[in-house]
Amino acid sequence: MSLILPLLLAASGFVDVTDSVGLDFLHDVGDEDRFYYPAIMGSGVAFLDYDNDSDLDLYLVQAGRRKSDRLFRQDDGRFADVTDAAGIQERGYGMGVAVGDVDNDGNVDLFVTNDGPNVLYRNLVNGRFQDVTAAWGIAGNSWSASAAFCDYDGDGFLDLYVTRYLTHDPKKRCTQADGSPDFCAPEVYSGIPDQLYHNEGGRKFRDVSAASGIGSVRARGLGVVCADLDDDGKLDFYVANDGEANQLWRNQGGGKFVEEAFLFGAALDGGGEAEAGMGIGIGDVEGDGDLDLLVTHIVNEMNTLFLNQNGGGFDDRTQASGLGAVSLSFTGFGVGFVDFDHDSDLDLAVANGRILRRPPVASASGPDFWNGYAEKNQLVENVGQGKFREADGGDFGKSIEVSRGLAFGDYDGDGDFDLLVQNTAAKARLYRNDAPKTGDWLLVRAFEPKAKRNSHGARVTVLAGGKRYLRLANPGYSYLSSSDPRAHFGLPRGGQVESIEIVWPDGTRESFPSVGTNRTVTLSKGSGVARR
Numbered sequence: 001m002s003l004i005l006p007l008l009l010a011a012s013g014f015v016d017v018t019d020s021v022g023l024d025f026l027h028d029v030g031d032e033d034r035f036y037y038p039a040i041m042g043s044g045v046a047f048l049d050y051d052n053d054s055d056l057d058l059y060l061v062q063a064g065r066r067k068s069d070r071l072f073r074q075d076d077g078r079f080a081d082v083t084d085a086a087g088i089q090e091r092g093y094g095m096g097v098a099v100g101d102v103d104n105d106g107n108v109d110l111f112v113t114n115d116g117p118n119v120l121y122r123n124l125v126n127g128r129f130q131d132v133t134a135a136w137g138i139a140g141n142s143w144s145a146s147a148a149f150c151d152y153d154g155d156g157f158l159d160l161y162v163t164r165y166l167t168h169d170p171k172k173r174c175t176q177a178d179g180s181p182d183f184c185a186p187e188v189y190s191g192i193p194d195q196l197y198h199n200e201g202g203r204k205f206r207d208v209s210a211a212s213g214i215g216s217v218r219a220r221g222l223g224v225v226c227a228d229l230d231d232d233g234k235l236d237f238y239v240a241n242d243g244e245a246n247q248l249w250r251n252q253g254g255g256k257f258v259e260e261a262f263l264f265g266a267a268l269d270g271g272g273e274a275e276a277g278m279g280i281g282i283g284d285v286e287g288d289g290d291l292d293l294l295v296t297h298i299v300n301e302m303n304t305l306f307l308n309q310n311g312g313g314f315d316d317r318t319q320a321s322g323l324g325a326v327s328l329s330f331t332g333f334g335v336g337f338v339d340f341d342h343d344s345d346l347d348l349a350v351a352n353g354r355i356l357r358r359p360p361v362a363s364a365s366g367p368d369f370w371n372g373y374a375e376k377n378q379l380v381e382n383v384g385q386g387k388f389r390e391a392d393g394g395d396f397g398k399s400i401e402v403s404r405g406l407a408f409g410d411y412d413g414d415g416d417f418d419l420l421v422q423n424t425a426a427k428a429r430l431y432r433n434d435a436p437k438t439g440d441w442l443l444v445r446a447f448e449p450k451a452k453r454n455s456h457g458a459r460v461t462v463l464a465g466g467k468r469y470l471r472l473a474n475p476g477y478s479y480l481s482s483s484d485p486r487a488h489f490g491l492p493r494g495g496q497v498e499s500i501e502i503v504w505p506d507g508t509r510e511s512f513p514s515v516g517t518n519r520t521v522t523l524s525k526g527s528g529v530a531r532r
Contacts, residue, residue, distance in 0.1 A: 013435030014340075014379065014394035014419060018427060022078045023058065025428040030064030030093065034369070037168045038115040038143065039063065040183040040355060041222075042333065042404025044096040044480025045422045047411065048108055050086075050123060056411045056484065058420060060428050061094040061112060069094055069112060077412055087128045092116050096405070096480030100149030100158045101453035102136075103202040108453075111160060113144035113480070118162065137205040142192055143168065148476030150226035150456040152235045153255060154506030156448070157199035158456060161214075161237055163221030164192045182357050186242045186276070191220035194239065198255070213257045219244045223280040225477045227291055227457055230264070231311030233507030235457050238266065240277030240295045263313070266293065266306050270316030275301045276355075279406070279479030283337035283346045284470040286386055289461070291472065294323070294348065296332030296479070298355055303327035303335070307386075322388045323348075323380065330375055331355055334406025334479040338417045340379070342439040342490030344469060348380040348388065349396070351403035351421055351479070364400040366426040373402045377421070396421075396431045409484030415441040415518060417488055422481075440517035442489040446473040446502055447524045455525070459503040460487040465495040491517055501531065 029039040043061040050057050051073060058072040058079060069090040072079040092114030102109045107123035120138045121129040143165045149158040166189040174184035193215040197205040209215030214237075223240035230236060234251035238261075241247065245268055248261035261267035268274055276298035285292040290308040297303055302324035306314035318324045327350070334351035341347070352375040360371035379393030396419055405422035412418065412432060419431040446458035458473040471487040491497070500512040502523060510528030515521050 013433065014396035014431040015434050016395035016399070016429055017432045018429045021430060022080065023072060023428065023430050024081065025060045025070050025072075027422060027424055027426060027428065028062060028064035028067050029425050030066065033170065035174070035181055035183050036170060037184055038093055038095070039424070040373070041095065041145070041165070042353070042402070042424045042480070043094050043422050044146075044405035044482075045407045045420045045428060046097045046099050046482035047407050047409030047420060047484050048099045048482065050108055051127060052107065055413065056409050058430075059097055059099070059110065060422060061097050061405070061480070062090070063094050065091050065093055067091070074411065082127070085127060087130065088121065090119055092119065095144060096146045097482055098147040098149050098160070099475055099482040100456060101451070102149065102158050102160075102199060104157065104451045104453060106452040111147055111149070113147050113162060115143045117141050118144055132203075136203055137200075137207070138197065139207065140195060145222045146224045146480050148224050148226045148237075150235050150474070150476065151505050152226065152251060153198070156451050157202055158453075159199050160197040160205065161224055161226060162195040162197070163224050163239055164194050165222060165242070166191050166220045176356065180357070183355065186220050189220075191218045191241070191244065193218050194221050208255060212255055213259070214249060217247060217259060219247065222278050223295070223479050225280050225282050225293075225474070227282060227472060227474065228459065228503070229291060229308065229311070231290065233503075235505055238280065238293060240280050241274075242276050242278065243274060245274050246277055246295065265316070266314040269302075269304050270318065275304065278333045279335040280477055281335040281337050281348065282472060282477050285337065285346055285382070287345065287467075287469070289468060289470050291459075291470070294335060294337070296335045296350060297327070298331045299329060303332050303350065317386065321386050326378065326380055326388060326390045330378065333404045334421070334481060336406065336408045336478050336483065338408050339488065339490035340416065340433055341435050342416065342437040342441050344439055344490050344492060345382040345384065347382045347391075349393070349406065349408070349419060350378045350380070351406040352377055353402035353404060353424065361400050366401050366423065370402050370425045373424070374400045375403075376400050377403055394431070394435070399429065401426050404479065405481040406478050407481040407483045408478070410443065410486075410488070415443065417484065437490075439493045440491045440495065442491060442497065442515070442517055443520040444471075444473065444487040444489070444500065445485070445520065445522040446487065446504075447522050448504070449524045449526065454485040455505060456485070457505040458487070461501045462489050462491065463498045463501070464491050486520070502528070
């Protein structure tokens with residue numbers, strides 16, 4: 001008891017501030033048939049600084065075609081809906097959002113995935129966005145899910161990976177075992193190849209799906225991350241597939257990728273089973289200097305923790321870590337590793353919501369129909385030595401809704417990461433991190449001055465108190481969502497940051513001098529000391 005109580009106290013403190021900050025967004029599933037398949041998969045959210053005023057704004061993806069996505073600008077901690085003024089009229093059946101400066105003009109752009117044509121919005125700097133989808137070479141009319149921007153070939157421009165889910169028939173009817181109607185299972189449909197777009201210099205993309213090898217596999221793709229997972233200095237792609245083997249696309253250079261998830265132990269769980277992969281979390285869970293992965297799954301399938309073995313492969317350590325017991329009774333979607341209490345290790349937040357209908361939860365807050373899919377969200381504490389235990393998530397853990405998209409970011413500038421959740425047929429919610437902190441913090445913006453933008457995929461290592469702490473500067477993870485692009489660190493209280501090392505996406509390495517804690521620093525590529 002003496003061990004558990006302090007953990008629960010330290011983990012509490014996520015406060016629902018949705019109404020008090022002026023966030024007013026109601027997710028709409030549209031006028032389609034009640035069991036329209038895309039409705040159960042939900043939509044995403046994003047933290048972004050679209051107006052370059054150094055605070056985070058919000059983008060929320062809408063599903064129903066009668067209503068547009070919404071953009072909220074932050075002004076001193078409150079949010080105002082500026083969608084119409086920004087020229088955003090995105091009325092596709094919305095799924096996900098990715099954020100990145102694709103034309104290197106110093107302003108982040110938006111890519112929105114749909115069940116149907118996707119949309120690329122260019123940021124015009126004057127507070128407005130322009131639809132440049134066709135003009136800049138983005139095509140397709142399928143069901144897309146998560147997307148991620150990263151510069152996989154090191155030419156200075158952000159490329160785009162788009163997962164595609166499946167081809168569904170809206171007229172098809174499916175039932176549960178007792179004959180009652182429900183959403184179809186993914187196995188009813190076949191998957192389709194993902195897409196990879198190469199950025200040709202800022203204002204033109206070329207579909208290289210076939211030429212790169214990405215388009216050679218048909219699967220039901222949902223989550224994606226772009227990171228150097230084998231420590232060879234090149235950015236790879238890892239994809240969570242629904243009911244099929246996951247994919248690890250290893251970057252071979254020259255624009256070529258080879259799928260080697262089986263070889264690297266990240267295709268199936270430790271029992272050799274393909275599971276219902278949805279969202280992806282990425283981070284150095286053990287503190288051993290490499291990037292581990294977590295994939296969320298459906299109820300009765302444990303969320304799988306893949307520990308990286310120094311770039312040589314992955315090992316399923318789900319049950320040994322305690323994450324199996326924590327996740328077995330839930331269906332997870334949005335997910336991310338975050339040090340919410342600044343004790344120097346990575347904890348876990350998961351957005352949950354069923355796929356199969358069950359008796360409605362009496363304490364759920366959504367419409368009666370959707371309450372049959374509602375579940376609580378989870379905050380999971382890293383207690384050290386590779387062990388996790390479910391913790392008190394405050395309001396985040398008390399809400400019982402059909403949660404899908406989950407983004408992480410420091411919206412209020414106090415040095416900890418807050419949570420933004422998209423809920424199906426219900427209000428989106430913003431949870432402020434008020435948890436008691438045991439240590440200090442540091443936010444690192446990895447900046448590429450020649451490209452005038454944040455780095456996507458930079459590996460940032462802080463040396464403090466003789467220990468090394470690795471974090472990833474990358475907004476593209478979780479499920480259908482985009483997060484704060486800065487690398488966030490919890491550090492021992494009162495300690496000294498001795499140095500910061502960055503491995504940039506093109507493989508170059510630099511060391512930067514010591515800085516104080518409890519602050520945000522911008523480290524520009526080329527201004528440090530080159531390392532081998």
